[in-house]
Amino acid sequence: MPLTPGKRPATVYFFGTCLVDLFDPEAGISAMDILERQGIRVVFPDAQSCCGQPAYTSGYPAEALAVAEQQVRLFVEDWPIVVPSGSCAGMMKHHWSRLFGPDHPLAAQVQAISGRIYEFTEFLVKVLNVQLEDRGQPARVVLHTSCSARREMGVHLTSRALLAQLAQVEVVQQAREAECCGFGGTFSVRHPELSAAMAADKAEALTDSGAQQLVSADCGCLANINGTLAKSGAALQGQHIASFLKSRLEPQA
Amino acid sequence: MNDATLHYMPGAGFRGRSKEVLDNPALRKSFRGAMDFLMQKRAAQFPDPARLEALRRQGEAIRKYSLSRLPDLLEQLEANLKQNGVQLHWAENPEQAQGIISEIMLRAEADLIVKGKSMVSEEIELNHALEARGIAALESDMGEYIVQLAGERPSHIIMPAIHKTKEEIARLFAEKVPGVDYTDSVDELIQIGRRVLREKFRATKVGLSGVNFAVAETGTLCLVENEGNGRMCTTVPEVHIAVTGIEKVVEKLEHVPPLLALLTRSATGQAVTTYFNWITGPRRPGELDGPKEVHLVLVDNGRTQAYARPDFRATLQCIRCGACMNHCPVYTRIGGLAYGTTYPGPIGKIISPHMLGLKGTSDLVTASSLCGACGEVCPVKIPIPELLIDLRARSQAGGADPYALHLAGEGEGRKPLVALSFKLWSRLYRSPALYRLFAFLATRFRALTPSSQGAWTRSRTPLVPARKSLHERVKERRSR
Ligand code: SF4
Numbered sequence: 001m002p003l004t005p006g007k008r009p010a011t012v013y014f015f016g017t018c019l020v021d022l023f024d025p026e027a028g029i030s031a032m033d034i035l036e037r038q039g040i041r042v043v044f045p046d047a048q049s050c051c052g053q054p055a056y057t058s059g060y061p062a063e064a065l066a067v068a069e070q071q072v073r074l075f076v077e078d079w080p081i082v083v084p085s086g087s088c089a090g091m092m093k094h095h096w097s098r099l100f101g102p103d104h105p106l107a108a109q110v111q112a113i114s115g116r117i118y119e120f121t122e123f124l125v126k127v128l129n130v131q132l133e134d135r136g137q138p139a140r141v142v143l144h145t146s147c148s149a150r151r152e153m154g155v156h157l158t159s160r161a162l163l164a165q166l167a168q169v170e171v172v173q174q175a176r177e178a179e180c181c182g183f184g185g186t187f188s189v190r191h192p193e194l195s196a197a198m199a200a201d202k203a204e205a206l207t208d209s210g211a212q213q214l215v216s217a218d219c220g221c222l223a224n225i226n227g228t229l230a231k232s233g234a235a236l237q238g239q240h241i242a243s244f245l246k247s248r249l250e251p252q253a
Numbered sequence: 254m255n256d257a258t259l260h261y262m263p264g265a266g267f268r269g270r271s272k273e274v275l276d277n278p279a280l281r282k283s284f285r286g287a288m289d290f291l292m293q294k295r296a297a298q299f300p301d302p303a304r305l306e307a308l309r310r311q312g313e314a315i316r317k318y319s320l321s322r323l324p325d326l327l328e329q330l331e332a333n334l335k336q337n338g339v340q341l342h343w344a345e346n347p348e349q350a351q352g353i354i355s356e357i358m359l360r361a362e363a364d365l366i367v368k369g370k371s372m373v374s375e376e377i378e379l380n381h382a383l384e385a386r387g388i389a390a391l392e393s394d395m396g397e398y399i400v401q402l403a404g405e406r407p408s409h410i411i412m413p414a415i416h417k418t419k420e421e422i423a424r425l426f427a428e429k430v431p432g433v434d435y436t437d438s439v440d441e442l443i444q445i446g447r448r449v450l451r452e453k454f455r456a457t458k459v460g461l462s463g464v465n466f467a468v469a470e471t472g473t474l475c476l477v478e479n480e481g482n483g484r485m486c487t488t489v490p491e492v493h494i495a496v497t498g499i500e501k502v503v504e505k506l507e508h509v510p511p512l513l514a515l516l517t518r519s520a521t522g523q524a525v526t527t528y529f530n531w532i533t534g535p536r537r538p539g540e541l542d543g544p545k546e547v548h549l550v551l552v553d554n555g556r557t558q559a560y561a562r563p564d565f566r567a568t569l570q571c572i573r574c575g576a577c578m579n580h581c582p583v584y585t586r587i588g589g590l591a592y593g594t595t596y597p598g599p600i601g602k603i604i605s606p607h608m609l610g611l612k613g614t615s616d617l618v619t620a621s622s623l624c625g626a627c628g629e630v631c632p633v634k635i636p637i638p639e640l641l642i643d644l645r646a647r648s649q650a651g652g653a654d655p656y657a658l659h660l661a662g663e664g665e666g667r668k669p670l671v672a673l674s675f676k677l678w679s680r681l682y683r684s685p686a687l688y689r690l691f692a693f694l695a696t697r698f699r700a701l702t703p704s705s706q707g708a709w710t711r712s713r714t715p716l717v718p719a720r721k722s723l724h725e726r727v728k729e730r731r732s733r
Binding site for chain 1: 260273582587619621623624628642644645646647649650656671672678679690692706708711715718721723724725726727
């Protein structure tokens with residue numbers, strides 16, 4: 001069931017996503033910490049792995065389905081499912097029903113789950129209505145939102161709303177904010193020159209924004225942008241928004 | 254569709270051509286500037302998101318409805334065209350369409366055809382085919398004229414010469430148009446072009462045009478244009494040949510205004526174009542002007558393949574506004590010629606596989622980050638990213654095939670190594686025990702992560718796993 005606004009659930013599932021699991025577990029831990037600090041019990045199903053997106057978008061639906069089926073079975077209770085990645089949340093919310101199709105034995109569960117999927121920042125803003133107290137030093141920050149997170153989940157709005165609560169944080173604007181960073185999963189290796197050209201433009205726009213720090217709610221974009229920034233020798237590096245928020249909520253030395 | 258129809262600039266070779274453009278900063282800058290301009294013009298026409306959304310929904314509904322009744326509407330169109338004195342011809346493939354048009358030319362004893370802008374005429378490679386039969390074709394749309402002078406192909410479906418700078422056009426005119434000195438004043442260049450073309454209109458017997466909408470209930474052909482050359486092509490010569498795809502039909506006149514409003518605003522950011530032509534047949538007794546004969550050539554060329562498969566039918570909703578290419582981060586960087594297909598950009602990626610087969614187009618369907626910018630601006634709400642995902646699946650499909658209706662070239666894009674890696678990936682990620690082991694090894698041996706990770710590390714630092722996976726850290730956290 002989609003939650004009625006303002007109604008706080010006691011417990012949520014946390015779906016970490018495959019990229020966070022292997023490459024940025026700190027983001028997952030930070031997100032869980034923040035949720036728990038809001039008085040929410042966070043359940044992390046141990047058998048989780050990946051939403052199936054890499055295979056699905058590469059034209060391997062059968063392989064994607066086999067993985068997605070495993071995940072669907074994990075969410076037995078009627079709790080919201082919080083995902084620290086807009087594109088994975090979009091996959092689970094919008095594309096799973098296509099992937100499974102109406103005749104799949106799990107179709108009804110997929111349907112029900114779809115209404116319970118929340119991207120992390122969306123959950124903080126729309127369900128928990130959090131008020132964050134900034135305890136960090138003044139900082140100039142630029143926000144990047146993944147394309148599917150923006151178009152399927154509206155994550156740019158909720159991320160921005162959270163950053164706006166931080167008294168010491170100034171959010172600066174990059175040129176062509178809504179343009180893709182060029183990640184696109186296997187696109188990045190199937191068409192490396194195109195992907196690199198897009199990533200280079202994105203890295204330049206972010207650097208030119210004058211921000212000291214980059215935050216994003218999507219690990220795929222972050223891997224792409226951070227890798228590109230680092231290779232070009234830029235000082236700017238991105239951080240998952242959950243880790244960033246957590247750092248702001250703790251008193252700084 | 255066989256390989257013979259692929260003889261000019263096939264979708265294969267896309268990588269090499271796109272790389273060439275990527276390595277040309279001046280060209281990239283000029284594309285970027287042109288696309289920025291078009292995006293701003295469109296945005297200015299749709300200040301109210303709610304109204305835009307309502308209009309898009311209406312446009313989508315009209316196109317979906319028209320397609321749902323396509324066979325009926327084509328029959329109705331045929332009957333009403335006949336009533337109006339328009340001769341209808343059906344062409345299953347480019348060769349047939351070429352044959353039909355050359356026949357008409359032959360009967361009219363014409364060796365020159367003056368053309369208004371028509372992407373379908375590009376699709377059927379009309380100019381080449383006519384040339385081979387000793388018939389000259391002259392493009393009268395300014396952009397098409399420039400492209401023809403340069404011996405090139407249109408790089409955009411609305412702005413055929415968008416890849417050319419003012420200076421290039423000036424040099425081209427000075428070189429190719431007799432008696433013209435170099436000038437890079439845009440006004441003068443346009444005047445030169447007009448002068449040349451006006452002369453030709455008077456001299457030619459046959460004019461050709463495209464069609465934006467064909468109205469079944471009245472047998473009316475609608476033509477949108479800005480230069481007046483379309484009106485010239487369809488009224489001055491004795492014979493007018495209109496050519497278009499079978500999907501362009503709508504049932505009622507009242508279906509045209511919403512589509513027109515979406516088309517011109519999305520395409521050029523105009524509330525309405527300078528000219529909008531309603532063509533209802535040849536000159537009637539007592540009328541002073543107009544052609545003596547009007548023909549309509551309806552081209553299939555793979556459209557029925559898209560039509561017959563419910564998951565691909567939305568491809569045919571397209572009204573050819575070009576907005577998807579203007580907003581595409583890939584098109585913006587490489588321009589239209591790199592695609593090698595008549596229709597470039599996102600629409601080209603979803604329609605070309607039906608025209609040319611998936612074999613020659615497998616690199617096109619993967620050349621998208623699926624960012625969704627195209628689907629977001631498409632005035633008739635074609636879910637372009639989803640269609641790309643489905644085309645990828647068809648291109649990769651191998652072995653026992655779950656699909657009843659094959660697409661031409663299905664499975665031809667399959668790369669055994671990629672297929673195998675997704676099999677392994679799937680095995681790993683659907684088995685918690687295997688995955689745990691994999692994650693353990695990947696994190697513990699992170700120091701052994703290769704520093705060269707193929708295409709990824711050409712422009713990025715390597716991806717290195719964390720010291721411990723989230724799974725492990727969650728477990729540790731629990732026991733604390
Ligand atoms: S697919 Fe949509 S946006 Fe692209 S040309 Fe067709 S109608 Fe326009």
